[in-house]
Amino acid sequence: MVPRPMGAGRRRAASETVGVKMAAMSWYVLLLIPIGYGLGMFPSAVLVARAKGHDITAEGSGNPGASNVARLLGWRYGAIVLVADFAKGAAAAGIGYAAAGRPGAYVLGCAAVVGHTYPLRRKGGKGVAAAGGMLVVLFPLIVLALALVWFVVARVLKKASIASLLVVVAFPVAVGLAGYEAWEVAVIAGVSALLVLRHLPNIRRLVRRQEIDVNLRAGPEAPMR
Numbered sequence: 285m286v287p288r289p290m291g292a293g294r295r296r297a298a299s300e301t302v303g304v305k306m307a308a309m310s311w312y313v314l315l316l317i318p319i320g321y322g323l324g325m326f327p328s329a330v331l332v333a334r335a336k337g338h339d340i341t342a343e344g345s346g347n348p349g350a351s352n353v354a355r356l357l358g359w360r361y362g363a364i365v366l367v368a369d370f371a372k373g374a375a376a377a378g379i380g381y382a383a384a385g386r387p388g389a390y391v392l393g394c395a396a397v398v399g400h401t402y403p404l405r406r407k408g409g410k411g412v413a414a415a416g417g418m419l420v421v422l423f424p425l426i427v428l429a430l431a432l433v434w435f436v437v438a439r440v441l442k443k444a445s446i447a448s449l450l451v452v453v454a455f456p457v458a459v460g461l462a463g464y465e466a467w468e469v470a471v472i473a474g475v476s477a478l479l480v481l482r483h484l485p486n487i488r489r490l491v492r493r494q495e496i497d498v499n500l501r502a503g504p505e506a507p508m509r
Contacts, residue, residue: 312383313380313383313388316380316391318395319379319392320394320395321395321398323373323376323396324373324376324399324400324403325400326368326372328368329349329350329369329409330406332353332365333348333353333361336357340352340356345496347407348406348408348409349365350362350369351444351445351448355496355497369409369413369414370413370416370417370420371417373400373413374420375417376395376417376418378421381421386468389418389422397418410482411482412451412479418475423464426458430455437450445487445490448479448483449487452483455472459472
């Protein structure tokens with residue numbers, strides 16, 4: 285008999301485990317994808333800004349997200365949008381988790397992130413908060429730690445985009461170091477790649493030193509000169 289290479293058994297077992305998990309994901313989870321996408325499409329930033337007489341897609345950075353709302357209206361309104369966007373991802377992932385465990389949470393959570401970043405008939409957001417909501421269902425401790433990192437970096441540098449990019453890049457690394465399975469690391473890396481793609485305009489502005497500071501005060505910013 286030819287001796288089996290070291291570690292081949294474990295790799296095979298891991299592959300079989302992934303196959304079993306994916307097979308266990310009932311077909312009705314796929315039918316729930318539109319619900320996840322619909323949750324992600326909920327226009328929290330647009331509604332909050334409109335209630336205060338602003339068009340969030342035409343002011344500030346033009347991004348319909350919590351950071352731009354904070355720039356225009358102050359951190360309290362930005363926090364409302366942040367919680368709402370976070371809740372969208374968490375609700376979608378929670379429904380998926382209840383239906384089919386972790387694979388289901390990934391499917392519906394990712395659908396919510398896509399719904400937030402690429403909604404129908406309007407401009408989408410960056411997806412960080414929606415992704416954070418999905419991930420808190422799956423990795424609560426990692427999310428808590430990196431949320432603290434985001435706050436400190438955003439507070440010190442006054443650049444939400446730098447804080448977001450740092451957290452987005454760090455998340456799949458943290459998941460891998462925590463010992464989660466390779467397929468989960470791969471999915472998180474894919475989500476991170478999408479979020480980095482959505483931040484390309486911010487990266488260009490950072491390179492040109494034109495990125496707008498985030499407003500952490502209670503009131504709106506002074507008019508830009």
